[in-house]
Amino acid sequence: NAGVTQTPKFQVLKTGQSMTLQCAQDMNHEYMSWYRQDPGMGLRLIHYSVGAGITDQGEVPNGYNVSRSTTEDFPLRLLSAAPSQTSVYFCASSYGSSPGSPLHFGNGTRLTVT
Amino acid sequence: GEDVEQSLFLSVREGDSSVINCTYTDSSSTYLYWYKQEPGAGLQLLTYIFSNMDMKQDQRLTVLLNKKDKHLSLRIADTQTGDSAIYFCAETPGDDKIIFGKGTRLHILP
Numbered sequence: 001n002a003g004v005t006q007t008p009k010f011q012v013l014k015t016g017q018s019m020t021l022q023c024a025q026d027m028n029h030e031y032m033s034w035y036r037q038d039p040g041m042g043l044r045l046i047h048y049s050v051g052a053g054i055t056d057q058g059e060v061p062n063g064y065n066v067s068r069s070t071t072e073d074f075p076l077r078l079l080s081a082a083p084s085q086t087s088v089y090f091c092a093s094s095y096g097s098s099p100g101s102p103l104h105f106g107n108g109t110r111l112t113v114t
Numbered sequence: 115g116e117d118v119e120q121s122l123f124l125s126v127r128e129g130d131s132s133v134i135n136c137t138y139t140d141s142s143s144t145y146l147y148w149y150k151q152e153p154g155a156g157l158q159l160l161t162y163i164f165s166n167m168d169m170k171q172d173q174r175l176t177v178l179l180n181k182k183d184k185h186l187s188l189r190i191a192d193t194q195t196g197d198s199a200i201y202f203c204a205e206t207p208g209d210d211k212i213i214f215g216k217g218t219r220l221h222i223l224p
Binding site for chain 2: 103
């Protein structure tokens with residue numbers, strides 16, 4: 001089992017560029033989410049999905065789009081990158097959306113926007 | 115609002131016990147979690163406790179929950195160098211979200 005796979009591991013963008021951070025899981029998990037981790041800020045929820053075709057906003061959704069066309073994939077899109085989006089991004093999944101389902105995390109994508 | 119507070123740093127001598135504290139705000143949280151993050155990796159679930167429990171022990175780990183004060187703690191007995199990591203407390207307000215604290219960086223002194 002690969003678990004939660006994030007690509008790329010590292011990315012440098014110029015301000016205004018767009019890109020998609022990929023996330024895939026092979027555990028048939030219904031719930032998937034994206035977090036960003038910044039020094040002194042901990043983990044902040046960007047978007048989440050409780051199943052294919054369903055997405056919702058988290059704490060810091062501005063500047064990011066998501067879609068969930070399949071159970072396995074949950075890509076995060078930056079339409080016009082800004083330096084404030086420099087961060088480490090983590091994708092996570094869990095079996096269900098109920099609070100009792102622990103999250104499984106990917107190893108993160110480190111994004112720098114210049 | 116929803117918020118989880120924890121101290122940012124803790125230094126402990128190897129072999130001593132580490133106690134990491136956390137306070138949360140949502141009294142309806144059903145589960146409370148402790149996650150561990152090692153350098154360059156994502157978070158891994160360490161342990162969790164149901165809100166109707168006061169204590170949970172799992173080998174070197176002891177979780178204590180004080181629901182009245184909304185206080186959660188993680189005790190690591192016989193702290194080892196491999197325990198050096200960032201530890202995150204998390205609550206589950208029950209609306210499909212898990213809210214994390216900012217993390218406590220545990221530093222092990224020789």
